[in-house]
Amino acid sequence: SQQGEEDPQALSIQEGENATMNCSYKTSINNLQWYRQNSGRGLVHLILIRSNEREKHSGRLRVTLDTSKKSSSLLITASRAADTASYFCATVQQAGTALIFGKGTTLSVSS
Amino acid sequence: NAGVTQTPKFQVLKTGQSMTLQCAQDMNHEYMSWYRQDPGMGLRLIHYSVGAGITDQGEVPNGYNVSRSTTEDFPLRLLSAAPSQTSVYFCASRLAGGWGTGELFFGEGSRLTVL
Numbered sequence: 001s002q003q004g005e006e007d008p009q010a011l012s013i014q015e016g017e018n019a020t021m022n023c024s025y026k027t028s029i030n031n032l033q034w035y036r037q038n039s040g041r042g043l044v045h046l047i048l049i050r051s052n053e054r055e056k057h058s059g060r061l062r063v064t065l066d067t068s069k070k071s072s073s074l075l076i077t078a079s080r081a082a083d084t085a086s087y088f089c090a091t092v093q094q095a096g097t098a099l100i101f102g103k104g105t106t107l108s109v110s111s
Numbered sequence: 112n113a114g115v116t117q118t119p120k121f122q123v124l125k126t127g128q129s130m131t132l133q134c135a136q137d138m139n140h141e142y143m144s145w146y147r148q149d150p151g152m153g154l155r156l157i158h159y160s161v162g163a164g165i166t167d168q169g170e171v172p173n174g175y176n177v178s179r180s181t182t183e184d185f186p187l188r189l190l191s192a193a194p195s196q197t198s199v200y201f202c203a204s205r206l207a208g209g210w211g212t213g214e215l216f217f218g219e220g221s222r223l224t225v226l
Contacts, residue, residue, distance in 0.1 A: 034213065042115075042201055042217035043154075088153065090215075096170060097161060098144065099203075099215055103153035 003088045004032075004102030012108045019076040021105040023089030024069075030070050030092045032065055033099065037086045045085075046074075079109045113137050114146065117202050118217035122190045124225045132187040132221050135201030140184035140216070141207035147198040148220075153202065159183055161207055187196045199223075 006054045007022045012096065023032070035043040049056045049065045056063045062075040076083055088104045118133045122173030136143065144159035146169075161180040174196060176188040185204075189196060201220050203215040 035215075040220075042219045043203075043215070045214035048214060053193050069200070097142070098156055098167075100156060100170070101146070101154040103151065 004091055004100065006102045006105040007023065007106060009103070010106045010108070012110070013079055014052070015081055016109045016111055017079055017109075018084070019079050019087075019107055019109070021074045021087055021107070023074070023102055025072075025089075025091050025102075027090045027093050029067075032063075033074075033090045033092075034061075034063060035088045035090060035101075036073050037088065037104070039085070043088065046099060079107075081109050081111045083107060084109045089108055113205055115202055115216050115218040117200075117221050119221060120219065121222050122224070124189075124223065126193060126225060129188070129190050129193050130192065131189075132200055132202075132223070134187070134218060135183050136184045136185075136204040136216070137183065138204065138216065140204035140205075141182065142173075143202065143204045144169070144215070145175070145177065145185070145187045146201045146203065147196075148201060149198050154210075157187065157200075163195065169191075190221075194225045197223060197225045202204060 003022050004025045011031045033048045038041045039083045047058045051111045065072045072083045088101050090099045090101045115136045141162045146154040147155040148154050149162045155171045158177040162167045199220045203217045
């Protein structure tokens, strides 16, 4: 079964607004990663947060991790139409090697 | 700078036919993996490899075979295709690592239809 579950499944916002996506997972992890997928393309890595980190920033992206709640959030600030894509969280379980993905959140940003 | 290259990009098979999806990377990555992506299901791991000669099963390995004879190549074989294997297949690679395993680099996908 899949490790991570993103919420919401779909999100529609206007340009300039912030977009928040959440990810919950089931078992203890080494790290959690977020990926982006444009329609018809492969996935692209956005950011990695380790299990001993609580928050990480990269440009307009902010990721938080709460290991006690087994959850993470991805915040995209000042969204642009070009941010329209699907976003996936993925985890590496403790003592594991493989990266397991959730089902993704589809973000639509309209201008 | 090719990264991860998948071939073919599109393929149509009949039930029972066999085929191989090719994956090659030029980044000297030890770890390689295959995922399938279906609508509403996200990405599911099929098989992965942590180095030449070493492979392991993922979440959905049935109906697929892999081998890893070189660091660069990780082909995925469908021995007898079934309609349930209609999907988009992604190959991905990364450097091997321990605790802080790093980002995966993905190919552009292979779109397979089994009639």
